[in-house]
Amino acid sequence: MPTVCLTEIPADVLALIEAVQAGPVLKAETLNAGLNSEIAARVHTADGTLFVKGLRQEHCRVWTQQREADVNWYVNGIAPALTWRIQAGGWDLLAFEDVPGRHADYAPGSSDLPLVAEVIGRLSTIQAPDTIVRTMPDRMKAHTSTPELFAGDTLCHTDWFPTNVLITNRAVVVDWAWASRGAAWIDPALWVVWLINSGHTPTQAEKWAARIPAWNIAPPAAIDAFARAAVSVWEEIADGQTQPWVLDILNAARTWRTHR
Known part of the structure; x- marks a missing residue:
């Protein structure tokens, strides 16, 4: 079954992103194309734009986050590069290079x-x-x-x-x-x-x-x-x-x- 995608990034998730980026989130655009993530958003910071996807750590399919992280190095040039991963505050978040396609x-x-x-x-x-x-x-x-x-x-x-x-x-x-x-x-x-x-x-x-x-x-x-x-x-x-x-x-x- 598809996972419901949040229409806004929760404040605690924004705080986690800002901590790893060492600066504020200037803009966040939630996306609804995916079926597997609670959070799917294009996040704009002073350093550039990232695509962030995530699930709560108690979610039954949180293992998919690990799967994405494990695969990324092997599909260099085929998939967007993984920039960082956060496992904190009850969330598992992955940030990828933004592909404007x-x-x-x-x-x-x-x-x-x-x-x-x-x-x-x-x-x-x-x-x-x-x-x-x-x-x-x-x-x-x-x-x-x-x-x-x-x-x-x-x-x-x-x-x-x-x-x-x-x-x-x-x-x-x-x-x-x-x-x-x-x-x-x-x-x-x-x-x-x-x-x-x-x-x-x-x-x-x-x-x-x-x-x-x-x-x-x-x-x-x-x-x-x-x-x-x-x-x-x-x-x-x-x-x-x-x-x-x-x-x-x-x-x-x-x-x-x-x-x-």
Whole structure:
């Protein structure tokens, strides 16, 4: 379930930020694009602008803050750089360099598609750090009888919601809360579902995935199994949901499964 994003930064959080910045917060703009943070804000100080995200330390998903911190060094040039982390006053806060980009457009014909394919290709060559112990076979074991087909040592982002990709002169990937260890073709496969949701046919979507070398050497049976498992995942997410985007993604996953 998504975490409610606060519309204003609490005074105690502002005080923590000002302490580490050694100066006042001149302006704070809260954002509502993310689904995983209580605090998501662009913070302006005398030293510049940062993107700050955070959760209360008792929050059930505060572990995602550690996941983001663990991953950041390994995705230099792919993700915004982590500037500092605060764990105090009941809060866990991360500050990243601010990337003044717009959200990616996955629609057919979009000039963003080559940039996204390029960054997924770069990511598919990065080995997951030892701190990333959650694996794709473990995450998917309730949705397939063959989770071992998804095993690997690649660092997988796994959440290709278009708001998680910022476009400048390149694609920058944010929100690494669900980063996992798995096969190098996992992220291209997940992107296929989002491309179908954005108006591509399954064949067109897979042609974009084929720009990523890891996709082309993946066993077809493994991709087939993943397509079936993806439907099961989204059926679970959609159970009781009324948000149109969730149902749209479920339909896209079903379309891909039928195609495979």
